[in-house]
Amino acid sequence: MSADRVFNFGAGPAVLPETVLEEARRDLPALPGAGMSVLEVSHRSAVMDGIIESAVAGIRQLAGLPDDYHVLFLQGGATQQFAMVPLNLLPPGGAADYVLTGVWAAKAYEEAQLLGAARVAGSTEGERYARIPEAAELDISDAAAYLHVTSNNTICGTQWRDLPDAGEVPLVVDASSDIFSRPLAFDRLGLVYAGAQKNLGPAGVTLVIVRDDLIRRAPPRAAVPTMLRYAAYADQGSRPNTPPVFAIYMVGLVVRWLLAAGGLEALARRNERKAAIVYEAIDRSGFYRGTAEPGSRSLMNVTFRLPDAELERRFVATAKEAGLAGLKGHRSVGGIRASLYNALPEAAAGALAAFMSEFERTHG
Ligand SMILES: *Cc1c(COP(=O)(O)O)cnc(C)c1O
Numbered sequence: 001m002s003a004d005r006v007f008n009f010g011a012g013p014a015v016l017p018e019t020v021l022e023e024a025r026r027d028l029p030a031l032p033g034a035g036m037s038v039l040e041v042s043h044r045s046a047v048m049d050g051i052i053e054s055a056v057a058g059i060r061q062l063a064g065l066p067d068d069y070h071v072l073f074l075q076g077g078a079t080q081q082f083a084m085v086p087l088n089l090l091p092p093g094g095a096a097d098y099v100l101t102g103v104w105a106a107k108a109y110e111e112a113q114l115l116g117a118a119r120v121a122g123s124t125e126g127e128r129y130a131r132i133p134e135a136a137e138l139d140i141s142d143a144a145a146y147l148h149v150t151s152n153n154t155i156c157g158t159q160w161r162d163l164p165d166a167g168e169v170p171l172v173v174d175a176s177s178d179i180f181s182r183p184l185a186f187d188r189l190g191l192v193y194a195g196a197q198k199n200l201g202p203a204g205v206t207l208v209i210v211r212d213d214l215i216r217r218a219p220p221r222a223a224v225p226t227m228l229r230y231a232a233y234a235d236q237g238s239r240p241n242t243p244p245v246f247a248i249y250m251v252g253l254v255v256r257w258l259l260a261a262g263g264l265e266a267l268a269r270r271n272e273r274k275a276a277i278v279y280e281a282i283d284r285s286g287f288y289r290g291t292a293e294p295g296s297r298s299l300m301n302v303t304f305r306l307p308d309a310e311l312e313r314r315f316v317a318t319a320k321e322a323g324l325a326g327l328k329g330h331r332s333v334g335g336i337r338a339s340l341y342n343a344l345p346e347a348a349a350g351a352l353a354a355f356m357s358e359f360e361r362t363h364g
Pocket of ligand 1: 077177
């Protein structure tokens with residue numbers, strides 16, 4: 001690691017692989033074969049065709065994606081998907097089911113309520129979202145247009161081990177904070193979306209992977225603007241208008257890095273090792289207290305508390321001085337959050353655990 005880079009535990013925008021940053025820097029003035037910067041190429045050029053095709057091919061290979069799925073690049077973040085999912089998948093008169101496991105899941109549900117009928121199929125809000133519901137607690141309607149779940153709850157630090165079985169009901173997953181951190185059974189999924197800035201690339205692009213039959217599921221509604229229709233992106237190679245060229249290029253480089261790192265099985269093992277190091281540091285002390293129930297703990301966002309808010313403030317500030325940045329919890333819940341995304345080196349988890357022991361020794 002270059003000497004002037006810290007370990008970045010921020011929740012998003014987040015750490016990117018250093019080799020990817022170096023490659024982007026090397027090629028920034030002139031992309032090989034293009035004679036100009038990726039920041040300057042036309043989005044209709046053969047160069048951009050190649051960038052998109054190679055990113056899509058890499059994602060297909062990485063995810064083991066069946067042929068009947070489209071890979072789309074959009075803008076507006078995961079938040080825009082909160083609206084696009086019901087606009088495209090919820091027919092007039094239909095209803096969609098949502099499982100509320102955190103702040104983002106609740107926002108997705110609220111947006112769907114604005115646009116149509118949405119039902120709560122399960123919720124742990126009453127337990128401050130400290131756990132993922134058991135399968136037996138879910139009440140999924142056979143008639144639901146889709147079931148929406150958030151695979152990893154970035155703020156509360158919980159993650160589904162196995163996504164729920166929705167039977168014939170299409171499963172729609174907000175995977176913004178754990179996309180490509182572990183294998184996903186794509187053949188069971190209807191639609192997956194992820195803002196890139198946590199596990200996939202820089203801010204500005206959103207990945208949507210959607211089963212072909214869902215792209216045109218809702219009867220055409222004059223009220224759905226072109227830019228909010230999946231079909232507009234599927235029909236025009238993610239380019240109904242000018243796309244975020246640089247962000248897509250970066251996602252392509254990150255995907256190539258993920259493939260070179262051994263693919264999703266290897267990444268899952270690595271992410272399990274990193275998370276185990278930090279959770280062990282929490283569990284072996286009486287000073288730190290994890291906020292998620294052990295069976296629901298996230299491998300991506302480790303959330304914990306110290307005895308009081310003043311110690312938490314000092315923990316964050318002292319860690320930053322020690323080269324461990326971005327550990328402050330989300331403003332809505334407070335506490336500490338260590339995000340351990342794919343690109344965070346394993347050495348960062350060890351450095352954090354060592355810092356935690358030392359901080360406890362001097363402040364406990
Ligand atoms: C960060 C996040 C969002 C919001 O993403 P934007 O791209 O900023 O809209 C939505 N869902 C989850 C699970 C997130 O972690």
